[in-house]
Amino acid sequence: MLIGEYLHTIDQKNRLSVPSKFRKELGKIVVVSRGLDKCLFLYPLLMWEKLAQKLSTELPSGKAENRQFMRSMVAGASDIEIDALGRILLPENLKQFASLDKEAMVVGLFNRVEIWNPEIWKTYSESANQNTELIAEKLGELGMY
Amino acid sequence: MLIGEYLHTIDQKNRLSVPSKFRKELGKIVVVSRGLDKCLFLYPLLMWEKLAQKLSTELPSGKAENRQFMRSMVAGASDIEIDALGRILLPENLKQFASLDKEAMVVGLFNRVEIWNPEIWKTYSESANQNTELIAEKLGELGMY
DNA sequence: AATGGAGGTGGGAAAATGTGGAAAAACCTG
DNA sequence: CAGGTTTTTCCACATTTTCCCACCTCCATT
Numbered sequence: 001m002l003i004g005e006y007l008h009t010i011d012q013k014n015r016l017s018v019p020s021k022f023r024k025e026l027g028k029i030v031v032v033s034r035g036l037d038k039c040l041f042l043y044p045l046l047m048w049e050k051l052a053q054k055l056s057t058e059l060p061s062g063k064a065e066n067r068q069f070m071r072s073m074v075a076g077a078s079d080i081e082i083d084a085l086g087r088i089l090l091p092e093n094l095k096q097f098a099s100l101d102k103e104a105m106v107v108g109l110f111n112r113v114e115i116w117n118p119e120i121w122k123t124y125s126e127s128a129n130q131n132t133e134l135i136a137e138k139l140g141e142l143g144m145y
Numbered sequence: 146m147l148i149g150e151y152l153h154t155i156d157q158k159n160r161l162s163v164p165s166k167f168r169k170e171l172g173k174i175v176v177v178s179r180g181l182d183k184c185l186f187l188y189p190l191l192m193w194e195k196l197a198q199k200l201s202t203e204l205p206s207g208k209a210e211n212r213q214f215m216r217s218m219v220a221g222a223s224d225i226e227i228d229a230l231g232r233i234l235l236p237e238n239l240k241q242f243a244s245l246d247k248e249a250m251v252v253g254l255f256n257r258v259e260i261w262n263p264e265i266w267k268t269y270s271e272s273a274n275q276n277t278e279l280i281a282e283k284l285g286e287l288g289m290y
Numbered sequence: 291a292a293t294g295g296a297g298g299t300g301g302g303a304a305a306a307t308g309t310g311g312a313a314a315a316a317c318c319t320g
Numbered sequence: 321c322a323g324g325t326t327t328t329t330c331c332a333c334a335t336t337t338t339c340c341c342a343c344c345t346c347c348a349t350t
Contacts, residue, residue, distance in 0.1 A: 008298075008299095009298085009299070011299065011300065011301095012300080012301090013300090013301090013337085013338095015299090015300095017297080017298055017299080019297090020296080020297060020298085031148070036280070036281055036284075049146065051287060052146070052148075052255050054287055055255070055287070056255050056256060058287075061181070064181075064182075065276075065279070067181060067182065068269075068272075068273045068276065069273075069279070069280060069283055070254055070255075071252070071254065071259075071269070071270065071273065072270065072273040072274070072280060073280070074148050074253065074254050074255050075148070075149065075150050075252040075253065075254060075259075075270075076150070076270075077148045077149065078148060078149045079146060079148055079149075079166075083338085083339080084339080084340080085297090085298080085299090085340095086297080086298085087298090087299095089337085089338090091149065093150055153308075153309095154308085154309070156309065156310070156311095157310085157311095158310095158311095158327085158328095160309090162307080162308055162309075164307095165306075165307060165308085228328085228329080229329080229330080230307090230308080230309090230330095231307080231308085232308090232309095234327090234328090
């Protein structure tokens, strides 16, 4: 299970260390794609393949909106090998998409990892904390808490 | 698996480098055809054959619009050999069809490659990003989120 | 506090990739 | 068939990417 927050640097060659706690679960090859709220999603290859398979079978490309969706998800993604030292190489387009520069917040979320610009993450999670009570209520409604 | 975006130049002889990550999967011979949304589709030969098979069985050629579609897709297509250095030679008619000039955005879409005029691609993908909510919904449906 | 190990960071050398152009072959035309 | 033009094959360069090694810091253990 992928959990925790890690602040790592992006070096001059666009390399980013994957937290060592995540490596075993992620395997050797991962897929990084555009996520929601201007962050990047990182998946183990296998999970991504299942997903892409699903996409290409369930979304017929006859429809314009499906084509657009496919292009955004698949073209905007990249399969990346985790190097011998546990780093990934961030493609330029994804780096720009997520407004990444010298540092990145790497966050584990159960079955995927998210990569954030640290400042955006800070703002986002602060505002999220203000919603905590709201969320607690919802969890209560679901009988979880 | 074909994914990612690559900006490559088209030289004076209409040659275009295929991203090296794609070459293994594409094999030596590919088929390039007119695509949807003013881009070109590029398939591995085998995939193309399957596709053409599917089209000819599933689209009854009784209908005039089906015949038109078939002709546009099939007649406008070319089988092209990837040269020793990983380049393809773009036929003039396809180049014009996709408004290609000095540069091309080459994008992987899981089981096919698309070739775009970079500016058209930019406009297109920007408009796609504005549909973020739609994307979020779909991701939810797919259990990715 | 010293030691050892693990995790993260930086940089240099080697290999691969993308691009331009020259030479050779094929083609067309008069 | 000769001349000229286009197409194809081949080679060379420069940049980028990949691989490899060294260092540094933090943490735990003794």
